[in-house]
């Protein structure tokens with residue numbers, strides 16, 4: 001009998017347990033309805049509200065800071081994180097690989113192209129191509145540009161490429177020296193670029209014959225010489241890219257290096273992107289230029305080294321300029 005009662009009680013408890021979740025659900029629905037009626041919805045979380053206010057920042061004129069200046073009342077600069085991700089996830093890796101790609105393309109081109117013609121000086125004649133002043137300007141600009149390119153690449157890519165090789169202490173010293181050097185030489189590059197552009201611009205205006213040169217790809221693939229004046233269309237494109245790319249790098253660089261004129265954080269972030277992207281494009285272009293100015297076109301380097309080029313080289317690469325030099329009697333006997 002006793003056993004029968006226990007079994008019955010147990011059975012009753014089991015048959016009612018399914019009611020518990022239903023009751024809990026009803027209570028929750030009622031509770032939410034009452035809260036909404038009282039103007040609430042979910043119970044507000046003071047933490048969320050606080051952080052939302054911190055992120056959005058105060059309305060203008062409401063907040064004060066003892067330190068005066070643009071952005072001093074901003075507690076969390078939301079755009080900074082977006083900028084950091086853009087720089088670290090896109091500009092740095094894509095830029096780095098683009099430069100590696102450019103070096104790869106040039107190496108491949110060098111290996112598969114027809115051997116370029118060599119000029120051994122057998123013509124016995126030379127033409128002055130760049131007098132001292134032109135060459136000094138070229139190497140002044142090239143030197144400052146290369147220094148800025150190397151120190152800038154260390155700042156952009158060093159933590160991925162150099163840090164794992166040399167460790168944090170050595171990399172700290174390298175990065176710090178690169179930063180100081182970069183800031184110091186930036187304004188020097190602007191001076192060199194200005195002088196260079198003033199001196200070379202006139203010879204780089206596009207003229208008849210440039211389109212035909214471009215249409216034939218400058219004879220790079222066919223290996224046949226294409227008619228050109230003092231500068232060919234490829235050199236003119238390089239010149240204007242350096243002029244306008246250099247202008248973008250210079251203006252953005254000045255905004256970054258002198259943060260004293262009320263420039264906002266957002267403007268500085270934008271300028272860092274402009275500065276980095278323009279510099280990466282120009283560095284890739286100058287890889288091509290350095291190749292063609294040295295082993296890519298035998299005989300070219302003399303133009304920026306001694307200032308004189310072999311008359312046969314001039315006839316092959318810049319035939320219209322060679323003809324002019326001939327007409328003006330500017331072809332000299334090569335020094336023995």
Ligand code: HEM
Nearest residue numbers: 141142145200231235236239286290293294300301303304
């Ligand atoms: C160390 C590497 C470099 C070498 C071997 C080199 C070589 C040369 C040579 C041989 C020329 C004369 C081409 C000709 O006779 O038509 C030249 C012109 C020129 N170089 Fe360089 N260069 C170097 C670095 C640079 C750099 C870094 C820049 C840019 C910042 C640069 C910008 C120019 C420009 C703009 C011209 C004149 C092209 C024109 O006005 O159309 N060079 N270079």
